[in-house]
Amino acid sequence: MRGMRRLLLLLILAATLATGGCSLSAARIQKADAVVALTVDRQSTCAQPDHCALPSVLVDAALEANAASTPDKPVHVATLLEDGETALAARVNLIRAARQTIDVQTYIWEQDDAGKLVLDELIAAARRGVRVRILADQLFSFRDPGLLAVLARASDNIEIRLYNPTFYSARTPPLEFAAGIVCCFFHFNQRMHNKLIVIDDLIGITGGRNYEDRYFDWDPAFDYVDRDVMVGGPAAKAMGASFDQFWVHKRAVPLTHLRDVNSELVADTDDLKRWAPPTYDNPERVTELLEHAEDAGWVDERLVRATLRLNRVEYLSDLPGKTDDPKRREARTLTRHIMGLVRNAKSEIVLQTPYLVMSKPAKKIFSNLHKQPDPPRVVVSTNSLASTDAFAVYAMSYKHRKRYLIDYGFEIYELKPHPANADRDALEGPTTDIITPPINRPVGSGGGDRRPTRAERSRAAGTSGPSESAGFLSAGRRYGPGARHRPAPLLTEGVRFGLHAKSIVVDDTFAMVGTHNFDPRSDHYNTESGVIIYDKRFSDRLRGSIMQDTEPGNAWVIGPRQKTIPVLSEINEFIGDVSERLPFFDLWPFRYATSYDLKPGCIPMRWTDPKFFECYEPVGDFPEVDVSLKMIYTRMITAFGSASSGIL
Incomplete structure (x- = not known):
C-alpha cells in the first residue's frame, strides 16, 4: 500500500x-x-x-x-x-x-x-x-x-x-x-x-x-x-x-x-x-x-x-540548452571541433579522460584511424577501478577492453590509487580512508621513491624556457560532503587519488584542456567547454604531464591475457566475445584483457611489443580493490549495460 x-x-x-x-x-x-x-x-x-x-x-x-x-x-x-x-x-x-x-x-x-x-x-x-x-x-x-x-x-x-x-x-x-x-x-x-x-x-x-x-x-x-x-x-x-x-x-x-x-x-x-x-x-x-x-x-x-607567451588560442563552448536543438551545428561546437582534430591525426593522439566510454562517432573515427596503413599511435590515460569514484562508467569501459585494444589500437594506462607522483600537499594531513594492512606490491606498483609532483614539474618547465561523474545518476547519492561516489574499498592505505583531468594532444602541435570527457554524455547531453592551443611548446608540456601519469609507478598497463593453453584460451576468448555483445547481461567472468605491472629490472614497453609478457606480470582485473569478484560481477550484471552508456 x-x-x-x-x-x-x-x-x-x-x-x-x-x-x-x-x-x-x-x-x-x-x-x-x-x-x-x-x-x-x-x-x-x-x-x-x-x-x-x-x-x-x-x-x-x-x-x-x-x-x-x-x-x-x-x-x-x-x-x-x-x-x-x-x-x-x-x-x-x-x-x-x-x-x-x-x-x-x-x-x-x-x-x-x-x-x-x-x-x-x-x-x-x-x-x-x-x-x-x-x-x-x-x-x-x-x-x-x-x-x-x-x-x-x-x-x-x-x-x-x-x-x-x-x-x-x-x-x-x-x-x-x-x-x-x-x-x-x-x-x-x-x-x-x-x-x-x-x-x-x-x-x-x-x-x-x-x-x-x-x-x-x-x-x-x-x-x-x-x-x-x-x-x-x-x-x-x-x-x-x-x-x-x-x-x-x-x-x-x-x-x-x-x-x-x-x-x-x-x-x-x-x-x-x-x-x-x-x-x-x-x-x-x-x-x-x-x-x-x-x-x-x-x-x-x-x-x-611556467607561463608561455603564444599566439593562436581558441575558447570553445557548446550552446546552452544543448538538447533543445541537437541538429544545430553550434549546439555541439566543442564536440565537433574535437572530433575534427582527432579525425585528422597523423602520428599520435595522447588522451586523458576519467571515463573511457566512447560515443558512436568517436568509435568510428578511431576505427578508421586504426585501419590506415600507418595508423597514429593512441595513448589513453584513464582510471582504474581502484582509483575511480564512478563505478558504473568504469564497468562500461571494462566491458569493451578488447575492442579498444584490437579495433582501435589503444594503449591504455589505468591510474593507481596511490600514484608515485601524487601531490605532496594532498598527502600532508591525516586520512579518513578505510585503513587496511597494505599488501605486498611488486616493484612499480606505486611504492618506493616518489617522482616530482605536478607542481614541481610545472616549475621546472618554467625555468627551462591542473567526479565528479558527469552522469546525473549520481545525484541521488550527493546529499552531503563526500557522500557522492563512494569508491571501492582498497587493500592499501593512505589518501586515494582519482583521475579527473580532461585533455588531449594531437600530433604534438595542438592541445585541448577543458571539461569534455570524450564520452557519450559529453557528446550529446552535457554542455562542455575548453581551450584549444596551437603551440608545440604548450603541447609538449601537456603531453609530458599526461605521459608521466602513464609511467609504471603511476599506472597499470592494460594488455591481453597470455594464451597459455591454446584451445582453452581460444574457447574462452570466443565466449567472452559473445558475452561482451550482450546489451545487459554480460556474464562471462574471464575477459580478453587484464592489468599488468612492470617487473623489476625491465624497461616500460607497449603491450604490442613481442617481449611484453617477459617484462610485465598480470596483477588481476581489479588490482588493489578489496572486493570479491562475485560482488563486482553481480553489480555489473544487475546494474549496468551497454544501452545505458550515454546516460551514465
Whole structure:
C-alpha cells in the first residue's frame, strides 16, 4: 500500500512538472525581488575607481598580451595549472585583482573549505564594487535554500543563478528527482558541465576543477588528479561572451524564481540572516593559501615562470540548452571541433579522460584511424577501478577492453590509487580512508621513491624556457560532503587519488584542456567547454604531464591475457566475445584483457611489443580493490549495460 502511494505521488509530481505547474507566479517572484531589494547588504568597502584591486603579475601579463595583439596576430599568455594548491591560489589572486567583473560558471559547488573560501572571496570582491555573477548547475551546487537566500542579499553587486533546476527548486529530494526522470527525461538529463572563471574579460581559467576540496588536494581521503589552464589575452573575451550566452538563457534561473529559495526570502523579513565569515575545518591551511596568493615570490615561482607567451588560442563552448536543438551545428561546437582534430591525426593522439566510454562517432573515427596503413599511435590515460569514484562508467569501459585494444589500437594506462607522483600537499594531513594492512606490491606498483609532483614539474618547465561523474545518476547519492561516489574499498592505505583531468594532444602541435570527457554524455547531453592551443611548446608540456601519469609507478598497463593453453584460451576468448555483445547481461567472468605491472629490472614497453609478457606480470582485473569478484560481477550484471552508456 505504501508503495502504491509513493508511485501515485510520483506520477502526480511528474504530471505537475510536465504542465509547468511548479513555476512561481509573477506576483510571488515580485514579492521576493522586493524583499531582496529592501534587505540586500549595500555596504561598500572601497570608494576608489579601481575598486581597490590588488596588484597581480598574472593580470599584468594579460594586459600586456592584449596590448600586443592585433586582429591578424593575437597574443596570449597560457599557464597549465596542474596541482590543486596552485590552481586555487591562482583563482584567489585573480579575484582580488578584479576591477570590474567576475563571472563564474561551474558544475559543482560544495560547502566545504574550498567552496566556502572562494565564495567568501567573491562576496568580498562584490562589496568593494566588482560585479560578480555565479552560474552553477542546480543538481550538484549549494542545495541549501537557506544559504542561497543569504547569498541573494550578501551584496547588491553579486547575483547567482542556477542552471536547469528541477521543479524550480534549489534542492532536489529523491522523489522529485525520480519524477523529473519520469516526466521529461531529456530536459532533466541535460546538465551544464562547464567550468569557467573570467576576470574583467581579460584573463580566465577553465578545465576540470569544480569548487570542492577534492579538486584542490584538500580532501583527507580522496583527491583528484586534475588540470586547468589559465589564459590571458583576446580569448578571455570569448570566455566572457560564452558566459553571457548561458547567463541570459531560459534555463539559467534567478534565485527568487526558485520555490524553496523564494519561500525562505519571503519568510525571512524580520530576523535577517547575513553572510558571515566562514568557519573552516582546517583554518591554518586556508590562511597559508591566502598568504601564498598574495606572495609575489610564490606566485612568480609557481605560476609566472611556467607561463608561455603564444599566439593562436581558441575558447570553445557548446550552446546552452544543448538538447533543445541537437541538429544545430553550434549546439555541439566543442564536440565537433574535437572530433575534427582527432579525425585528422597523423602520428599520435595522447588522451586523458576519467571515463573511457566512447560515443558512436568517436568509435568510428578511431576505427578508421586504426585501419590506415600507418595508423597514429593512441595513448589513453584513464582510471582504474581502484582509483575511480564512478563505478558504473568504469564497468562500461571494462566491458569493451578488447575492442579498444584490437579495433582501435589503444594503449591504455589505468591510474593507481596511490600514484608515485601524487601531490605532496594532498598527502600532508591525516586520512579518513578505510585503513587496511597494505599488501605486498611488486616493484612499480606505486611504492618506493616518489617522482616530482605536478607542481614541481610545472616549475621546472618554467625555468627551462591542473567526479565528479558527469552522469546525473549520481545525484541521488550527493546529499552531503563526500557522500557522492563512494569508491571501492582498497587493500592499501593512505589518501586515494582519482583521475579527473580532461585533455588531449594531437600530433604534438595542438592541445585541448577543458571539461569534455570524450564520452557519450559529453557528446550529446552535457554542455562542455575548453581551450584549444596551437603551440608545440604548450603541447609538449601537456603531453609530458599526461605521459608521466602513464609511467609504471603511476599506472597499470592494460594488455591481453597470455594464451597459455591454446584451445582453452581460444574457447574462452570466443565466449567472452559473445558475452561482451550482450546489451545487459554480460556474464562471462574471464575477459580478453587484464592489468599488468612492470617487473623489476625491465624497461616500460607497449603491450604490442613481442617481449611484453617477459617484462610485465598480470596483477588481476581489479588490482588493489578489496572486493570479491562475485560482488563486482553481480553489480555489473544487475546494474549496468551497454544501452545505458550515454546516460551514465
